[in-house]
Each structure stands twice: as structure tokens, then as C-alpha cells.
Amino acid sequence: MTGEERLTEICAAHRGREGPLLPILHDVQSAFGCVDPAAERVIANALNLSRAEVHGVVSFYHDFTAEADPRPAIELCRAEACQARGVEALVEAAEHAAGERVRIKTVYCLGLCSAGPAARIGSQLHARLDRAALLELVQSA
């Protein structure tokens, strides 16, 4: 199946739903790792929207990206509760260990605020991280 066929299929799967754009974008992001301009065009056609409208939505939300990044990503929480438990002191070491191979992405809150510092890799959660545990996550990512 070509990329465009897959896109058309995703759009068709959400036809008839109220406000289908976000569910479509989530599916496209997870299938292709990004929502690129070509995908925006197909989605805009399917929903009878302008490309500008679709692009406006894609660029608004942090979860949608214009380019795919194949590197493994560690989402590290750096919100207040994790700051209070010392996440800032771990960031530099984690970024150094990650280098160009792993992406350390900042998120604000994973809902594990009583057991921070916390991180997420996909749907795998990690809490009570110290320097050693975080570095191990980076190395095994």
C-alpha cells in the first residue's frame, strides 16, 4: 500500500465522526511518525478543509510533527513537581549520555508527581529516577 492509499484509508475510517480531524492526525502521526505537507493535502481534501486550516491545527499541537524523527525518544518530565524532586540536576548528564542517538524530550507532567522524577518511553513509565536509573534508560533506549 502506498503512503497516499494508507492516508485515504485513515481518513475514511473516521468518516462520519463529529470533529474527525484530531483522531485522523493521531493515526497519521502514529503510522508515519509525522504529518508532512503531503499528508496535510490528502487530509484537507478528504475533510473538505483548506490546507492552511489543516496545517494550522498540525502546527498548534506538540504531538504532531512535520518531520519524522526515527530516534528513540525519552520523554522526561520537567514540571514543578519533578523539579521539586531534583530532575533539573539530572538533565545535563542525560543529554550528554543521549548525544545524537537518543532524543530527550521535555514534557510537562506525566501524572506521577508524588514519585518523580518521572519519564516515559512509549507507554512504558518510569518513576523515582535517580542519575543511575535515568542513564540506564538512556543507554537501553
Added chain:
Amino acid sequence: MTTVRISDDALALACGADVIAEAFVAAGCTVERVSSWGMHWLEPLVEIDGSGWGPTGVDDVAAILAKTSDLSIGTIADHPFIAAQQRLTFARAGKTRPLSLDDYAATGGWAGLKRARMLASPDLIAEVIQSGLRGRGGAGFPAGIKWQTVAAAPGTRKYIVCNADEGDSGTFADRMLMEGDPFHLIEGMAIAAHAVGAAQGYIYVRSEYPHAIAKLKAALVLAEALIAPFRCEVRVGAGAYVCGEETSLLNSLEGKRGEVRAKPPLPAHQGLFGQPTVINNVLTLAAVPHILLEGGAAHYDSHGILRSKGTMPIQLAGNIKHGGLFETAFGITLRELIYDIGGGTFSGRPVKAVQVGGPLGAYLHPDQFDIVFDYEAYSAADALIGHGGIVVFDDTADMGKLARFAMEFCAAESCGKCTPCRIGSTRGVELIDRIRGRAQTSADPVAALPQMHNAAKHLRTHDENLQLLEDLCETMQYGSLCALGGFTPYPVRSALKHWPEDFGASS
């Protein structure tokens, strides 16, 4: 065969509950995955016949089964952290399997909905008003009045929207409820739907909560026939904090940019797709099934103080020894919460500051710890309860840096619709940097232009910069469209007021 109960809440999983569960299965036990009791410092918590052990590791399994482990906390229900609570919304926490309809029905599930369906809409709403329930998302608007407005609004379609975009740092009650007791939320939504005559509901969950999304989707399939003709669907957010603001959330549900709408029109009149919409927080909707029980409204109203009625699931987080979920009636002091219940800081150092109400909440100084948990008491102290999250900081915290972070966060998450929030937050970061660094910046070339009559022509002094920050905060507070820009000054101003030394005042 021994039955072992271990939570499958996201926090327990993050602490390694799955590995412990596997170890007990390997040891020949039956393992039941239940919701979390909310004693997060003890996770993974293992329960056998009502007694608990925690926090456990794989190495502790044999000793627990032999009853020789020193991790024993005795009977869980008698633990001081649990015994001191008044759990209405979280009555099932730790006790039931989240996706078991049998467990839910056996613990009084669906009784509120059954009784609600026998009541006429005005009587049902009157009970919600009588209970004194106020919106738990932060604004504290009376839930019954909102429902009444939607019920009376003309419209062919009406919607129930559950705001589960719990983005505030230090809050996790919505997540725990959705993961631990999803039917409870669904029941609350079905009651709201009956009250206002809505046929369709949406639960808008943030994408950072994959476990909650999975549980809710599964629960909705299981409960489909029980809540019919009401239909409900989970929608997933996309990483925008501002979508926790109700009008921005509605735009997001419609498939638009999550920009805030001007009010009026209120969502109760023109909400989702322009139709009358009830939009309530998870905790508000989850309080409803209890209220609709026989005598439930009066029971709920008997808790709390003054105009803050009922119970609040308070979340103890950050640098705290005993963090977790503590549901209690309004009226408890911050001192009791932090020291008596929370046990002080996790690091063992003195408490320096406490932020109540998420990233937009004020930092409270230990001198203010006698403040009682009450919507009005907090607003009188220029603070807010918000969603009930409490984040504790020890004396290593740099309040100037945290004030800067508040502005930085606002700049990153601003929807961009109104100027005070979009521009003010960025100028705020720059200004706090100047104040803290005392950097000698050259005079602003724009400010030096002849037509800029009101701009200072000299380099601003430290005090002038502080005055400018005050002015900026005032503009943001009163000029922003929504709470993001409007409340960001709370953490900034409170930090500046109580800890001026962290802004370079002493040097």
C-alpha cells in the same frame, strides 16, 4: 491458594508493579490487579487478606508470603493515611478491579444512575444544587447551576463533555479515577446526560495518559448497554496544556486549533458545535453518583465548610515524604496536610514553599500554612485551590528560577490568541532574567525613539525592573482571555513577595 492484590495504576506500573505481580504468579499465587489505594510512597503495594506490604521489590516476594517481611504496614484500611480520609469520590480506591462490572455493581455502582433515571430533570438538578457541589477543575462554579442552564437552553442536540485534560503539575486525581474506577466517571456522565437531555458525551483525555485512555475505552465498551441511550466516546488530546481550558478544549474536540474562545457565549448556551454543552471536570462528574443516592445530597452537603461543600481529593506531590491521594472534607489546613499527613519533605530538609493549584497557583510561604482548604480563603490570600494539587519544595528551591519557569511555561503553552499572555509571558521571562542577572543591557533602541514618550530613556534600575514586572503581571492578570495568562502572575507575584532574596534583592 493465596490471592494477592496489586495495583495496575500507572504509578504502580512505573514503580515496577508488573514485575512483582509476575513474581507472585510464579510463586503459585492468584494475582488480582486492582486500583491504587493512593499511598504512592508505598507502591508497589502488595495486599494479602487486607494486610499490606510496601514498597516491595522482587526480592521481597518470598518473605511476604512467609509473613516475615519487615515491609509490613499492617491492615491497609487502618493505616493512618487511609483512616484519616473521608473518601466519597474515591470510595473504591484500592478495593476493586477497575474493569470488573461485577466489582462495580457489588460496591454500589449504578445505584445513583438508577435513582437519577426515576427523577424528573428539575428534581435531579435540585439535588445537585442542594449538595453544594462546585466545579473541581479549578473555577469552583456550582455544578447544579451549570446543568440547570444547559437543561433550560434551547437546542436540538446537547452534549456532556468531561474535561480530563489534567495538565497541572502536581495533580493526578483524574488519572487515578479514570484508571482505577472508570465506570464511576461514566455513571456520573450518564446522570448528567439524563439531567440535561443530552445523547452524546465526550471524554477529552490528554495524550500523556495512555493507560487511562485504554481503561476508559475498554470500560465504555463494557458499559455501553448500561448507559444507553446515552453514548460516550474518548477523545485524545495532543499535548497542548491550554486545552484544559474549557473553550479551548471544545475547539480541540471540534478539530480546530486549541485556541480559547471569548465568553460569552458560555459553553452552556453555545458549546460544542454551537450546541448547549455541560463541560465538567472528571472529579465533578465522579462526585455525582454519590450525591444521587438516597440522601446523598444532604450527606455531601454535611461535609466541608462555608461555601466549599463536600470532599476534595487532594494530591500531595513533589518533595513530600508521604505523597499520594488524600480525599477529605474542605476545611483542613495546609500545615496538617504537609506535616501531619505528608510527613514533611522527602529529602528531610525544611519546607521552603508550597505551590497549590498547579503551575498557575501561588507559592505559599510556611507562615501561611494555617490557611484552610476553602475556595474563598485561598482567593482571599491571592492563591487558588485549582485542581487540589499540592507541590512541596524544600529549602534548596530557587524561587526566582521557579518564577521564571512560570513565565516560560506560559510562553510555551500560550494559545496565542490574546496579547497579554502571548507577548507578556515572553517579556516576563526576559524581565526576570534581567532582574536576576542584573545584566547591564543596553538601552532598548525602540524605547529610545522620540515617539515613545512614556518609555524610560535610561537603563532601568533594579527597582524599576521590579515595578515593571508588577505592571506586566497586572496587565496579564486582568487583560488575558483565560486562566493561563490570567493566573500566571500568581506564582510570579507570590514568589517575588515572599522570597525577594531569590530575585537578587539582598545583594
